[in-house]
Structure formats: structure tokens, C-alpha cells
Amino acid sequence: MDINLVEDTEKLSLESEDKKITKRKDYIDWREYFMATAFLAAKRSKDPSYQVGACIVNKENKIVGVGYNGMPIGCSDDEFPWGKDTLSKLDSKFLYVCHAEMNAILNKNSADVKDCTIYVGLFPCNECAKMIIQSGITEVIYFSDEKRHKPKYIASKKMFNAAGVKYWQYIPKNDKIEITFSGAAWQNMSPSK
Numbered sequence: 001m002d003i004n005l006v007e008d009t010e011k012l013s014l015e016s017e018d019k020k021i022t023k024r025k026d027y028i029d030w031r032e033y034f035m036a037t038a039f040l041a042a043k044r045s046k047d048p049s050y051q052v053g054a055c056i057v058n059k060e061n062k063i064v065g066v067g068y069n070g071m072p073i074g075c076s077d078d079e080f081p082w083g084k085d086t087l088s089k090l091d092s093k094f095l096y097v098c099h100a101e102m103n104a105i106l107n108k109n110s111a112d113v114k115d116c117t118i119y120v121g122l123f124p125c126n127e128c129a130k131m132i133i134q135s136g137i138t139e140v141i142y143f144s145d146e147k148r149h150k151p152k153y154i155a156s157k158k159m160f161n162a163a164g165v166k167y168w169q170y171i172p173k174n175d176k177i178e179i180t181f182s183g184a185a186w187q188n189m190s191p192s193k
């Protein structure tokens with residue numbers, strides 16, 4: 001057989017094989033991606049009792065701000081207090097910690113966060129609720145509402161209801177989203193290879 005004909009036949013069969021290839025099915029959906037981003041950010045928190053992350057997303061599914069609870073810039077994580085039930089109120093973390101939502105709003109990489117959605121690990125407190133409303137965010141998707149009985153959190157809902165900010169609880173499809181550097185499908189390309 002003519003060599004060109006063999007090559008052409010091989011090419012054709014490869015092309016038809018290619019047509020059978022479909023997209024991956026086990027990719028994470030947008031909501032999982034944004035809530036997981038909030039959870040990943042929370043891993044940066046130094047707070048021993050609660051690590052909270054927040055992720056702000058615009059109408060085009062673009063992330064425009066991420067934050068986690070932590071001390072303000074210039075206030076050392078090692079020097080400022082992390083305790084709650086301290087003898088002096090001045091030594092309690094409550095006076096100092098910036099909440100995840102506040103940091104995500106202030107860290108925004110867009111002109112504003114109007115009509116955006118905020119994904120957050122813990123329902124926003126009253127102070128963050130005020131900031132969410134004033135910044136124009138219109139939807140809050142939270143993971144846990146475990147502090148719902150506290151006045152602060154009841155106040156948040158009162159404000160969200162009055163301001164027309166929608167809020168609802170995220171129920172994960174998968175309890176676990178794993179990131180394994182060494183197990184990547186393309187690991188042959190990793191720097192150690």
C-alpha cells in the first residue's frame with residue numbers, strides 16, 4: 001500500500017477516536033468552587049476558635065474579593081490577643097479581629113461589589129451585615145448558622161430582610177474536595193520530575 005494512504009487512514013481513525021472524547025464529569029460546580037475558595041481562605045486564619053473565610057463573586061461568576069478573619073495590617077498575629085474570656089476586655093480578640101466578610105469587601109479587585117454574592121463559612125454578624133448591605137452585595141450564601149440565637153445574628157437577619165438581601169444556606173454535594181499536589185493527572189510535568 002502507498003505510504004501516504006497508510007498515514008491518511010491512521011489519521012482518519014485517530015480523528016474518529018478523538019470525536020468520542022467528552023468532557024470530564026467530576027469537575028466541581030460554581031457554587032462548590034466559590035464556597036471551597038472561602039474555606040481555603042479560612043485556612044489562613046490564626047484564630048484558634050473560628051476560622052472563617054469569605055469569597056465575593058460577581059454576576060459573571062468572577063471572584064472579586066476573598067478574605068478571612070485576622071488581625072489588621074501592622075497588628076502582629078503574635079502580639080495581639082486571641083483570647084475571648086479575658087479579665088480585661090482590652091485583652092480580648094473582639095476588639096481587634098477583622099472579620100472575613102469585611103476583609104473580602106476591602107480586598108476587592110473591582111471598582112465595587114454591587115449586585116455581587118458573598119459566600120461565607122459562618123453567617124455574617126451585625127457589623128458585617130451592615131457592610132454587606134452598604135457595599136451593594138445582594139446575596140449571602142453561608143455554610144453554618146450555628147450562632148443564630150445570638151442577638152448579633154438575629155440583628156443581621158432583620159437588616160438583610162429590610163434591605164432585600166437574599167440569604168440561604170449552602171448544602172454541599174460533596175463533603176470533601178481534595179487538593180493533592182502529588183496526585184495531579186499531569187504530575188509528569190511537576191517540578192520534581
Ligand SMILES: Nc1ccn([C@H]2C[C@H](O)[C@@H](COP(=O)(O)O)O2)c(=O)n1
Nearest residue numbers: 050052069097099100122123124125
Ligand atoms: N461571619 C463571621 C463570624 C465570625 N467571624 C470571626 C470573628 C472571630 O475571629 C471569629 C468568631 O469568634 P467568636 O466570637 O465566635 O469566638 O470568627 C467572621 O470572620 N465572620
Ligand SMILES: [Zn+2]
Nearest residue numbers: 099124125128
Ligand atoms: Zn462580622
